[in-house]
Amino acid sequence: MGELASRITGRVGSKKLIPISISSGVGFVSQAEKFGRDISGKQYEKYIALERGQFSYNKGNSKTFPQGSIYQLQEFEDAAVPNAFYSFEFKKKYVPEFYNGYFEKNFHGHQLARFITSGARSDGLLNISAADFFSIVLPTPTNRDEQQKIAHCLSSLDEVIGLQAKKVQALKQHKKGLMQQLFPA
Template structure:
Protein backbone atom coordinates (compact mmCIF):
# COMPACT_ATOMS: atom_id res chain seq x y z
CA UNK A 1 0.00 0.00 0.00
CA UNK A 2 1.13 3.56 -0.62
CA UNK A 3 2.31 5.56 2.35
CA UNK A 4 2.28 9.30 1.61
CA UNK A 5 4.00 10.08 4.87
CA UNK A 6 6.97 7.87 3.93
CA UNK A 7 9.96 10.21 3.60
CA UNK A 8 13.23 8.93 2.27
CA UNK A 9 16.50 10.57 1.34
CA UNK A 10 16.86 11.80 -2.27
CA UNK A 11 17.49 9.08 -4.84
CA UNK A 12 20.98 9.55 -6.25
CA UNK A 13 22.95 6.69 -7.90
CA UNK A 14 26.42 5.95 -6.53
CA UNK A 15 27.83 5.86 -10.09
CA UNK A 16 26.88 8.58 -12.52
CA UNK A 17 28.04 9.82 -15.91
CA UNK A 18 30.03 13.08 -15.56
CA UNK A 19 27.50 15.26 -17.40
CA UNK A 20 24.76 14.33 -14.92
CA UNK A 21 26.63 14.64 -11.61
CA UNK A 22 25.10 18.06 -10.97
CA UNK A 23 21.65 17.13 -12.27
CA UNK A 24 20.22 16.53 -8.80
CA UNK A 25 18.29 13.59 -7.42
CA UNK A 26 16.13 11.33 -9.52
CA UNK A 27 12.38 11.69 -9.34
CA UNK A 28 10.37 8.78 -7.94
CA UNK A 29 6.91 8.02 -9.30
CA UNK A 30 4.38 5.22 -8.96
CA UNK A 31 4.02 2.70 -11.74
CA UNK A 32 0.61 3.87 -12.98
CA UNK A 33 1.86 7.44 -13.47
CA UNK A 34 4.47 6.19 -15.94
CA UNK A 35 2.75 3.20 -17.58
CA UNK A 36 -0.84 2.59 -18.60
CA UNK A 37 -2.57 -0.74 -19.13
CA UNK A 38 -3.45 -1.55 -22.75
CA UNK A 39 -6.12 -4.04 -23.84
CA UNK A 40 -6.41 -3.61 -27.60
CA UNK A 41 -7.97 -6.68 -29.24
CA UNK A 42 -8.50 -5.18 -32.69
CA UNK A 43 -6.27 -7.30 -34.93
CA UNK A 44 -6.28 -9.87 -37.70
CA UNK A 45 -4.54 -13.17 -38.23
CA UNK A 46 -1.50 -11.53 -39.86
CA UNK A 47 0.12 -10.62 -36.52
CA UNK A 48 2.42 -13.25 -34.98
CA UNK A 49 1.55 -14.87 -31.67
CA UNK A 50 4.14 -13.86 -29.09
CA UNK A 51 5.67 -16.11 -26.45
CA UNK A 52 6.48 -14.22 -23.25
CA UNK A 53 9.80 -15.52 -22.01
CA UNK A 54 12.37 -14.42 -19.44
CA UNK A 55 15.25 -15.29 -21.72
CA UNK A 56 14.05 -13.62 -24.94
CA UNK A 57 11.35 -11.23 -23.73
CA UNK A 58 8.30 -11.14 -25.98
CA UNK A 59 9.20 -13.01 -29.16
CA UNK A 60 7.22 -14.64 -31.99
CA UNK A 61 6.65 -18.29 -31.15
CA UNK A 62 7.94 -19.50 -34.49
CA UNK A 63 11.39 -18.04 -33.70
CA UNK A 64 11.89 -20.32 -30.69
CA UNK A 65 11.08 -23.90 -29.78
CA UNK A 66 7.58 -23.13 -28.52
CA UNK A 67 4.78 -25.28 -29.88
CA UNK A 68 1.36 -24.57 -28.40
CA UNK A 69 -1.68 -24.83 -30.64
CA UNK A 70 -4.23 -22.03 -30.43
CA UNK A 71 -7.64 -22.09 -32.07
CA UNK A 72 -8.70 -19.29 -34.39
CA UNK A 73 -11.56 -18.51 -32.04
CA UNK A 74 -9.17 -18.09 -29.10
CA UNK A 75 -6.93 -15.75 -31.11
CA UNK A 76 -9.77 -13.24 -31.34
CA UNK A 77 -9.44 -12.55 -27.62
CA UNK A 78 -5.67 -12.01 -27.82
CA UNK A 79 -4.22 -8.56 -27.07
CA UNK A 80 -2.16 -6.47 -29.46
CA UNK A 81 1.43 -5.78 -28.40
CA UNK A 82 3.32 -2.93 -30.07
CA UNK A 83 7.08 -2.59 -30.32
CA UNK A 84 8.26 -1.01 -27.05
CA UNK A 85 5.42 -2.38 -24.92
CA UNK A 86 6.03 -4.31 -21.70
CA UNK A 87 4.16 -7.46 -20.71
CA UNK A 88 3.64 -8.62 -17.14
CA UNK A 89 4.10 -12.37 -16.95
CA UNK A 90 1.89 -14.53 -14.77
CA UNK A 91 4.79 -15.31 -12.42
CA UNK A 92 7.22 -12.49 -11.68
CA UNK A 93 9.07 -13.55 -8.52
CA UNK A 94 12.14 -14.04 -10.76
CA UNK A 95 11.49 -10.88 -12.71
CA UNK A 96 8.75 -11.21 -15.27
CA UNK A 97 8.09 -7.82 -16.82
CA UNK A 98 9.20 -8.46 -20.35
CA UNK A 99 9.97 -6.07 -23.19
CA UNK A 100 8.77 -6.53 -26.77
CA UNK A 101 10.89 -5.78 -29.83
CA UNK A 102 8.04 -7.13 -31.95
CA UNK A 103 4.51 -6.19 -32.91
CA UNK A 104 2.20 -9.14 -32.34
CA UNK A 105 -0.52 -10.55 -30.13
CA UNK A 106 -0.37 -12.26 -26.75
CA UNK A 107 -2.70 -14.23 -24.53
CA UNK A 108 -5.36 -12.16 -22.71
CA UNK A 109 -3.96 -13.59 -19.47
CA UNK A 110 -1.03 -11.18 -19.77
CA UNK A 111 -1.07 -7.49 -18.84
CA UNK A 112 0.28 -5.17 -21.53
CA UNK A 113 1.92 -1.94 -20.37
CA UNK A 114 2.74 1.14 -22.44
CA UNK A 115 4.57 4.34 -21.53
CA UNK A 116 2.11 7.00 -20.40
CA UNK A 117 4.44 9.93 -20.88
CA UNK A 118 7.30 11.03 -23.12
CA UNK A 119 9.44 11.22 -19.98
CA UNK A 120 9.76 7.43 -20.14
CA UNK A 121 12.63 5.95 -22.17
CA UNK A 122 11.53 2.36 -22.75
CA UNK A 123 15.06 0.99 -23.03
CA UNK A 124 15.93 2.38 -19.58
CA UNK A 125 13.03 0.55 -17.95
CA UNK A 126 13.76 -2.61 -19.97
CA UNK A 127 16.94 -2.81 -17.91
CA UNK A 128 15.52 -1.45 -14.65
CA UNK A 129 12.73 -4.05 -14.49
CA UNK A 130 15.44 -6.74 -14.42
CA UNK A 131 17.38 -5.28 -11.49
CA UNK A 132 17.52 -7.11 -8.17
CA UNK A 133 16.07 -4.05 -6.44
CA UNK A 134 12.96 -3.91 -8.59
CA UNK A 135 12.37 -7.65 -8.36
CA UNK A 136 12.72 -7.41 -4.56
CA UNK A 137 10.23 -4.50 -4.50
CA UNK A 138 7.85 -6.52 -6.63
CA UNK A 139 8.12 -9.55 -4.36
CA UNK A 140 7.42 -7.52 -1.24
CA UNK A 141 4.23 -6.24 -2.80
CA UNK A 142 2.98 -9.64 -3.97
CA UNK A 143 1.99 -11.81 -1.05
CA UNK A 144 1.06 -15.32 -2.06
CA UNK A 145 2.57 -15.06 -5.54
CA UNK A 146 4.32 -18.41 -5.26
CA UNK A 147 0.97 -20.00 -4.49
CA UNK A 148 -0.24 -19.14 -7.97
CA UNK A 149 -1.39 -15.55 -7.50
CA UNK A 150 -1.36 -13.47 -10.67
CA UNK A 151 0.19 -10.02 -10.78
CA UNK A 152 -2.31 -7.23 -11.29
CA UNK A 153 -1.91 -3.76 -12.75
CA UNK A 154 -2.90 -2.40 -9.35
CA UNK A 155 0.01 -4.21 -7.71
CA UNK A 156 2.40 -2.96 -10.38
CA UNK A 157 1.05 0.56 -9.85
CA UNK A 158 1.85 0.56 -6.14
CA UNK A 159 5.59 0.14 -6.69
CA UNK A 160 7.73 3.26 -6.93
CA UNK A 161 9.91 3.68 -9.99
CA UNK A 162 12.94 5.94 -10.46
CA UNK A 163 12.72 8.58 -13.17
CA UNK A 164 15.95 10.32 -14.15
CA UNK A 165 15.75 13.08 -16.75
CA UNK A 166 15.35 11.65 -20.27
CA UNK A 167 18.95 12.25 -21.45
CA UNK A 168 20.29 10.39 -18.41
CA UNK A 169 17.85 7.52 -18.97
CA UNK A 170 19.06 7.33 -22.57
CA UNK A 171 22.73 7.35 -21.57
CA UNK A 172 22.25 4.55 -19.03
CA UNK A 173 20.17 2.51 -21.46
CA UNK A 174 22.78 2.89 -24.22
CA UNK A 175 25.58 1.81 -21.85
CA UNK A 176 23.74 -1.31 -20.66
CA UNK A 177 22.50 -2.22 -24.14
CA UNK A 178 26.07 -1.99 -25.44
CA UNK A 179 27.13 -4.46 -22.75
CA UNK A 180 24.29 -6.77 -23.80
CA UNK A 181 25.65 -6.70 -27.35
CA UNK A 182 29.13 -7.62 -26.12
CA UNK A 183 27.69 -10.44 -23.99
CA UNK A 184 25.71 -11.68 -27.00
CA UNK A 185 28.81 -11.74 -29.19
CA UNK A 186 30.76 -13.60 -26.51
CA UNK A 187 27.93 -16.12 -26.19
CA UNK A 188 28.13 -16.74 -29.96
CA UNK A 189 31.89 -17.25 -29.67
CA UNK A 190 31.40 -19.74 -26.83
CA UNK A 191 28.81 -21.62 -28.87
CA UNK A 192 31.15 -21.69 -31.88
CA UNK A 193 33.97 -23.02 -29.69
CA UNK A 194 31.70 -25.73 -28.31
CA UNK A 195 30.82 -26.80 -31.84
CA UNK A 196 34.50 -26.76 -32.80
CA UNK A 197 35.37 -28.86 -29.76
CA UNK A 198 32.65 -31.33 -30.67
CA UNK A 199 34.11 -31.64 -34.15
CA UNK A 200 37.63 -32.09 -32.79
CA UNK A 201 36.51 -34.82 -30.41
CA UNK A 202 35.07 -36.74 -33.33
CA UNK A 203 38.47 -36.62 -35.04
CA UNK A 204 40.84 -36.87 -32.05
CA UNK A 205 39.21 -40.13 -30.91
CA UNK A 206 38.98 -43.18 -33.17
CA UNK A 207 35.62 -43.75 -34.79
CA UNK A 208 33.65 -46.85 -33.83
CA UNK A 209 35.39 -49.96 -35.07
CA UNK A 210 38.70 -48.15 -35.66
CA UNK A 211 41.90 -47.88 -33.57
CA UNK A 212 43.48 -44.81 -35.11
CA UNK A 213 42.06 -41.27 -34.86
CA UNK A 214 41.62 -39.28 -38.06
CA UNK A 215 43.44 -36.29 -36.57
CA UNK A 216 46.67 -36.60 -34.57
CA UNK A 217 49.25 -34.22 -33.20
CA UNK A 218 52.37 -34.23 -35.41
CA UNK A 219 54.58 -36.03 -32.90
CA UNK A 220 52.15 -38.98 -32.70
CA UNK A 221 51.36 -39.50 -36.38
CA UNK A 222 53.79 -42.42 -36.63
CA UNK A 223 52.91 -43.90 -33.23
CA UNK A 224 50.67 -46.56 -34.67
CA UNK A 225 47.21 -47.68 -33.59
CA UNK A 226 45.84 -47.05 -30.13
CA UNK A 227 45.82 -49.94 -27.70
CA UNK A 228 42.35 -50.92 -26.53
CA UNK A 229 41.91 -52.09 -22.94
CA UNK A 230 39.04 -52.59 -20.55
CA UNK A 231 38.59 -50.56 -17.37
CA UNK A 232 39.51 -53.67 -15.37
CA UNK A 233 42.83 -53.95 -17.21
CA UNK A 234 43.65 -50.27 -16.62
CA UNK A 235 42.70 -50.54 -12.95
CA UNK A 236 44.92 -53.60 -12.58
CA UNK A 237 47.91 -51.70 -14.03
CA UNK A 238 47.35 -48.79 -11.67
CA UNK A 239 47.09 -51.16 -8.70
CA UNK A 240 50.43 -52.67 -9.72
CA UNK A 241 52.08 -49.26 -9.88
CA UNK A 242 51.98 -48.91 -13.63
CA UNK A 243 51.02 -45.81 -15.60
CA UNK A 244 48.22 -46.17 -18.13
CA UNK A 245 49.16 -45.12 -21.64
CA UNK A 246 46.10 -42.85 -21.66
CA UNK A 247 47.71 -40.25 -19.38
CA UNK A 248 48.23 -36.76 -20.86
CA UNK A 249 51.89 -35.97 -21.69
CA UNK A 250 53.31 -33.45 -19.22
CA UNK A 251 54.89 -31.43 -21.99
CA UNK A 252 51.58 -30.73 -23.74
CA UNK A 253 50.96 -26.97 -23.61
CA UNK A 254 47.27 -27.05 -24.41
CA UNK A 255 47.56 -25.94 -28.05
CA UNK A 256 44.58 -26.89 -30.18
CA UNK A 257 45.04 -27.89 -33.83
CA UNK A 258 42.84 -25.26 -35.49
CA UNK A 259 42.02 -26.77 -38.84
Protein backbone atom coordinates in the same frame (compact mmCIF):
# COMPACT_ATOMS: atom_id res chain seq x y z
CA MET B 1 5.45 2.55 -12.38
CA GLY B 2 2.01 4.11 -12.46
CA GLU B 3 3.64 7.55 -12.86
CA LEU B 4 5.98 6.36 -15.62
CA ALA B 5 3.71 4.19 -17.74
CA SER B 6 0.16 3.92 -19.03
CA ARG B 7 -1.74 0.66 -19.04
CA ILE B 8 -2.83 -0.68 -22.44
CA THR B 9 -6.28 -2.22 -22.44
CA GLY B 10 -7.31 -1.96 -26.11
CA ARG B 11 -8.83 -5.24 -27.25
CA VAL B 12 -7.95 -7.00 -30.47
CA GLY B 13 -11.59 -7.42 -31.44
CA SER B 14 -11.79 -8.43 -35.10
CA LYS B 15 -8.20 -7.47 -36.03
CA LYS B 16 -6.08 -10.30 -37.42
CA LEU B 17 -2.93 -10.27 -35.27
CA ILE B 18 -0.53 -13.06 -34.33
CA PRO B 19 -1.47 -14.50 -30.91
CA ILE B 20 1.67 -14.51 -28.79
CA SER B 21 2.74 -15.51 -25.32
CA ILE B 22 5.75 -14.87 -23.12
CA SER B 23 8.34 -17.55 -22.62
CA SER B 24 10.45 -16.88 -19.53
CA GLY B 25 14.08 -16.19 -20.41
CA VAL B 26 13.21 -15.82 -24.11
CA GLY B 27 10.56 -13.13 -24.46
CA PHE B 28 7.63 -13.03 -26.85
CA VAL B 29 6.94 -16.07 -29.02
CA SER B 30 3.98 -16.98 -31.19
CA GLN B 31 1.55 -19.37 -29.52
CA ALA B 32 1.94 -21.69 -32.50
CA GLU B 33 5.69 -21.88 -31.78
CA LYS B 34 5.36 -22.25 -28.01
CA PHE B 35 2.37 -24.59 -27.81
CA GLY B 36 2.35 -26.12 -31.28
CA ARG B 37 -0.94 -24.35 -32.08
CA ASP B 38 -2.92 -21.17 -31.49
CA ILE B 39 -4.55 -21.59 -28.06
CA SER B 40 -6.48 -18.30 -28.01
CA GLY B 41 -9.77 -19.82 -29.21
CA LYS B 42 -12.88 -17.76 -28.44
CA GLN B 43 -10.85 -15.58 -26.05
CA TYR B 44 -8.91 -14.09 -29.00
CA GLU B 45 -11.21 -11.06 -29.39
CA LYS B 46 -10.56 -10.22 -25.70
CA TYR B 47 -6.78 -10.30 -26.20
CA ILE B 48 -4.88 -7.00 -25.92
CA ALA B 49 -3.49 -5.41 -29.10
CA LEU B 50 0.21 -4.74 -28.52
CA GLU B 51 2.58 -2.76 -30.76
CA ARG B 52 6.36 -2.94 -31.14
CA GLY B 53 8.08 -1.23 -28.19
CA GLN B 54 5.24 -1.79 -25.73
CA PHE B 55 5.55 -4.09 -22.72
CA SER B 56 3.62 -6.93 -21.09
CA TYR B 57 3.88 -8.50 -17.67
CA ASN B 58 3.16 -12.23 -17.55
CA LYS B 59 1.90 -13.17 -14.06
CA GLY B 60 3.00 -16.76 -14.61
CA ASN B 61 5.74 -17.88 -12.26
CA SER B 62 8.91 -19.61 -13.48
CA LYS B 63 12.31 -20.61 -12.11
CA THR B 64 13.93 -17.53 -13.63
CA PHE B 65 11.12 -15.13 -12.69
CA PRO B 66 9.18 -16.50 -9.67
CA GLN B 67 7.07 -13.30 -9.51
CA GLY B 68 6.43 -13.12 -13.26
CA SER B 69 8.33 -11.65 -16.20
CA ILE B 70 8.19 -8.42 -18.19
CA TYR B 71 9.26 -8.10 -21.82
CA GLN B 72 9.23 -5.41 -24.47
CA LEU B 73 7.69 -6.45 -27.80
CA GLN B 74 10.51 -6.38 -30.36
CA GLU B 75 9.93 -9.60 -32.29
CA PHE B 76 6.70 -8.51 -34.02
CA GLU B 77 5.36 -5.25 -35.45
CA ASP B 78 2.07 -5.85 -33.62
CA ALA B 79 0.49 -8.84 -31.94
CA ALA B 80 -2.26 -10.09 -29.66
CA VAL B 81 -1.39 -10.90 -26.02
CA PRO B 82 -3.65 -12.60 -23.48
CA ASN B 83 -5.73 -10.20 -21.40
CA ALA B 84 -4.35 -11.93 -18.29
CA PHE B 85 -1.11 -10.02 -18.98
CA TYR B 86 -0.73 -6.43 -17.78
CA SER B 87 0.35 -4.51 -20.86
CA PHE B 88 1.75 -0.98 -20.76
CA GLU B 89 3.85 1.64 -22.48
CA PHE B 90 6.13 4.25 -21.00
CA LYS B 91 5.09 7.88 -21.30
CA LYS B 92 6.85 10.02 -23.91
CA LYS B 93 9.33 11.66 -21.52
CA TYR B 94 10.82 8.24 -20.64
CA VAL B 95 13.09 5.98 -22.72
CA PRO B 96 11.49 2.51 -22.72
CA GLU B 97 14.76 0.67 -23.38
CA PHE B 98 16.20 2.14 -20.17
CA TYR B 99 13.86 -0.09 -18.14
CA ASN B 100 14.76 -3.38 -19.85
CA GLY B 101 17.74 -3.77 -17.52
CA TYR B 102 15.45 -3.58 -14.48
CA PHE B 103 13.13 -6.21 -15.93
CA GLU B 104 15.95 -8.56 -17.02
CA LYS B 105 17.38 -8.49 -13.47
CA ASN B 106 13.95 -9.12 -11.90
CA PHE B 107 13.96 -5.76 -10.10
CA HIS B 108 10.14 -5.81 -10.28
CA GLY B 109 9.95 -9.32 -8.81
CA HIS B 110 11.64 -8.36 -5.57
CA GLN B 111 8.96 -5.71 -5.03
CA LEU B 112 6.06 -7.87 -6.20
CA ALA B 113 7.04 -10.67 -3.80
CA ARG B 114 5.44 -8.77 -0.91
CA PHE B 115 2.03 -8.94 -2.64
CA ILE B 116 2.06 -12.69 -3.19
CA THR B 117 0.15 -14.31 -0.35
CA SER B 118 0.00 -17.84 -1.77
CA GLY B 119 1.44 -19.91 -4.59
CA ALA B 120 0.30 -19.87 -8.17
CA ARG B 121 -3.33 -20.66 -8.92
CA SER B 122 -4.20 -23.89 -10.71
CA ASP B 123 -3.65 -22.10 -14.05
CA GLY B 124 -0.12 -21.11 -12.95
CA LEU B 125 -0.86 -17.40 -12.62
CA LEU B 126 0.12 -15.40 -9.56
CA ASN B 127 -2.59 -13.44 -7.78
CA ILE B 128 -1.15 -9.93 -8.32
CA SER B 129 -3.59 -7.08 -8.93
CA ALA B 130 -3.02 -4.35 -11.49
CA ALA B 131 -2.86 -1.79 -8.67
CA ASP B 132 -0.11 -3.78 -6.95
CA PHE B 133 1.80 -4.25 -10.20
CA PHE B 134 1.67 -0.55 -11.11
CA SER B 135 2.78 0.40 -7.59
CA ILE B 136 6.33 -0.89 -8.09
CA VAL B 137 9.06 1.75 -7.98
CA LEU B 138 11.65 2.06 -10.75
CA PRO B 139 14.43 4.59 -10.00
CA THR B 140 14.60 6.93 -12.98
CA PRO B 141 16.94 9.75 -13.98
CA THR B 142 14.78 12.81 -14.67
CA ASN B 143 16.77 13.80 -17.76
CA ARG B 144 15.60 11.89 -20.87
CA ASP B 145 19.03 12.27 -22.52
CA GLU B 146 20.65 10.59 -19.50
CA GLN B 147 18.14 7.72 -19.74
CA GLN B 148 19.00 7.37 -23.44
CA LYS B 149 22.76 7.34 -22.77
CA ILE B 150 22.38 4.70 -20.05
CA ALA B 151 20.12 2.56 -22.27
CA HIS B 152 22.60 2.83 -25.16
CA CYS B 153 25.55 1.94 -22.91
CA LEU B 154 23.75 -1.11 -21.50
CA SER B 155 22.69 -2.24 -25.00
CA SER B 156 26.29 -1.94 -26.19
CA LEU B 157 27.49 -4.00 -23.23
CA ASP B 158 24.85 -6.66 -23.94
CA GLU B 159 26.08 -6.77 -27.54
CA VAL B 160 29.72 -7.21 -26.44
CA ILE B 161 28.73 -9.93 -23.95
CA GLY B 162 26.76 -11.72 -26.67
CA LEU B 163 29.71 -11.61 -29.06
CA GLN B 164 32.06 -12.88 -26.34
CA ALA B 165 29.67 -15.75 -25.61
CA LYS B 166 29.74 -16.70 -29.31
CA LYS B 167 33.56 -16.63 -29.24
CA VAL B 168 33.64 -18.86 -26.17
CA GLN B 169 31.24 -21.31 -27.85
CA ALA B 170 33.42 -21.36 -31.00
CA LEU B 171 36.54 -22.00 -28.92
CA LYS B 172 34.79 -24.85 -27.09
CA GLN B 173 33.88 -26.41 -30.43
CA HIS B 174 37.49 -25.97 -31.63
CA LYS B 175 38.80 -27.59 -28.43
CA LYS B 176 36.38 -30.48 -28.87
CA GLY B 177 37.66 -31.00 -32.41
CA LEU B 178 41.27 -30.92 -31.26
CA MET B 179 40.52 -33.41 -28.47
CA GLN B 180 38.89 -35.76 -30.99
CA GLN B 181 42.01 -35.57 -33.19
CA LEU B 182 44.28 -36.14 -30.20
CA PHE B 183 42.29 -39.08 -28.84
CA PRO B 184 40.58 -40.82 -31.79
CA ALA B 185 37.98 -43.45 -30.94
